[in-house]
Every structure is written in structure tokens, then in C-alpha cells.
Amino acid sequence: MIIIMKPSASQADVDAVVSRVRGFGLDVHLSAGEAHTIVGVLGNTGALDRSSFEVMPGVEGAVRVSKPYKVASREFKSADTVIDVRGVKIGGENIVVMAGPCSVESRSQIIETALAVKEAGAQVLRGGAYKPRSSPYSFQGLGEEGLELLAEAREVTGMPIITEVLGPSEVPLVTQYADILQIGARNMQNYRLLQAVGKVETPVFLKRGMSSTIQDMLMSAEYVLANGNYNVILCERGIRTFEDYTRNTFDINAIPVLKQLSHLPVIGDPSHGTGKWELVAPIAKASLAAGADGLMIEVHAHPAEAWSDGAQSLKPDRFATLMAELRNLAAALGRSM
Ligand code: PEP
Ligand code: MN
DSSP: OEEEEOTTOOHHHHHHHHHHHHHTTOEEEEEEOSSOEEEEEESOOTTOOHHHHHTSTTEEEEEOOOSSOOTTBTTTOOSOOOEEETTEEEBTTBOEEEEEOSBOOOHHHHHHHHHHHHHHTOOEEEOBSSOOOSSTTSOOOOTHHHHHHHHHHHHHHOOOEEEEOOSGGGHHHHHHHOSEEEEOGGGTTOHHHHHHHHTSSSOEEEEOOTTOOHHHHHHHHHHHHHTTOOOEEEEEOOBOOSOOSSSSBOOTTHHHHHHHHBSSOEEEOHHHHHSOHHHHHHHHHHHHHTTOSEEEEEBOSSGGGOSSOGGGOBOHHHHHHHHHHHHHHHHHTTOBO
16 A cells, blocks of 8 residues: 655654554555655555545545555556666666676676776676576686676776675675675575565666566565665566577567566666577667666677677677667667666
């Protein structure tokens, strides 16, 4: 349920509503809009009576949120959420590109790639230090050393860094380094992990699970939000279908659907969405045309020698060409980049 306060409501009116809600053992999420403060009620609101709030001073109305996800829904918050990561705005009119290698491999690799993607206009540096690999015999990432190298690349370029956290026990360590915590597709429904990242303040980048519906994804976002972290970014990265020409089937529909259903920023990942570098540019453009707030793109100086995901990685010069094309597209879409 959300309780909409009148523009004339006083702080005391809001406080009275909040304490009444808490009196039922429920939690609240306050969102101050331009005209109205909205009191979002979290938890099982089945027993609450709308009319008992509507008679309180300063209350304009109370409505039940019809979706199973609450805080993530547009009903709960109509304005787009904009997340500020070290001055980089994610959501809103800015289009953000997060780029870098699939895995951090060495100091020179991450620093050279960081400088190249920054030069081309990327605003966030990506790189995996803990890799969720399908095979236990594949490279698992450099671990903490990889986090240190990412921090060094941030120092050199000034770019914020995004990196994956694989398990709940690693959240404190990864949070010490990362500006954005990535939850990988394989972990989208790892509820212990979602709860753990919900309890920190670092923004969370939630990738769609391989066989998850859009609603499953929003329910996972809700876990993070309900635990108190309101900085959640959604990522469409392709799903498993019968089609096996591409690594995954990029669900372009998911972008406008997520934008309709939720106020959270939506990012497209054409690298994992296709698995083939030749398809990255067209699907990147399609993502922006469909309304994405940005992109995550894998870049490697020598894709043939990459320790993971070389086949879908762009060389830096191809990435720079794509970025120039995307800037024109962003302008045509009335967005800044
Ligand atoms: C990645 O970003 O390198 C990654 C492992 O992505 P996903 O979880 O989408 O497969
Ligand atoms: Mn990858």
C-alpha cells in the first residue's frame, strides 16, 4: 500500500502516518516527490484498512499496489530513479556506458583497457575479479588481487568500477573496492546474496537470470530494495531459448517492459546477450532505441587471448567507433551521452 500525502501536509502529519504504520509492525519507505510525499508500506499489508489512513490529517489517499513487487514498481514511485555513482548519473536522461574486459587479467591489461574505454567515452569501468564459470576448471578470476587492480585503474582514470560479487560472505570485501556490485545472471535468485547486498549502500547491478521472467527479475530487485538498498540497476543480458546460433537470446522486449513496470534504471548487455562481437553493435543500438538507460559492453585489446568471453569482446578501436555511433543515436533520442 502507498499513502499519498497532500502537498500541504506537515512533517508532523507524515510522522503520524509513519508511526501508525510502524505500530502494525510494518516498515516504511518514504519518497519525497515534487508535490507529494509518498509513504510506502512494506510487508504484509493485507490486514490494513485504507480508509483508516485516509481520515488522517494531511493524507490525500491510500492505494494498494497491485503488483507482487512493491518498491520496484512504477505504482510505488512514478519518477525514474537516478543513481549517482561518484558523479556518474545512471537513469534519467544520461546514457551511461560501462565497458571493460570480462575478467581482470593483469595490471597492464586492466589499466590499458580502462584508458582506452575512457578515451572512447565510457563512464564506468567493468571487470570481473570473481568469475562465475560454468566449469570448475576454467579461470575463476584473480580474486582480491583483481579488486586491487580495478581500484588502481579507478585511481588512474577516475572512472567508477563495477565488479561481480559471487557469494554473501564476499560482500564485505567486494564492497570495500566496488562502486557498483554486480549480481550475475547465475545468482539472480540467490536470495541470501540479494539480502546481503540489500544491507549495504553500494548500488547493485542485477543481471537477469538465464531462465527468469521479467517478474522474477523484479521480485529479485524487490529483495534488495526491501532490505534497505534503494540503488538497484536492472540489466537485460539475454535468456536461454531453443535458439543456439547466439549464446543467448537478447530479449529486447524486456527493456520497454521493465521501464513501464519499474522506475529503476535499465541497462542492456549486448555482449552476453549475443556472445558474438559482430552482433554487439546492432544490439547495443537496438537497446538504446528501445529505451535503455545505458549499456554494458566487454572490451579486450586481444580478444583471441582473453581469459574469458573473448568471442564477444570488442577491440578498443571497434568500441570507439561504436561509441561515436551511439552518441549520434542518443542525440536523436533526445538523451545525453
Ligand atoms: C559478466 O558480466 O562477465 C557475466 C558473467 O555476466 P552474466 O552473469 O550475465 O553471465
Ligand atoms: Mn563476461
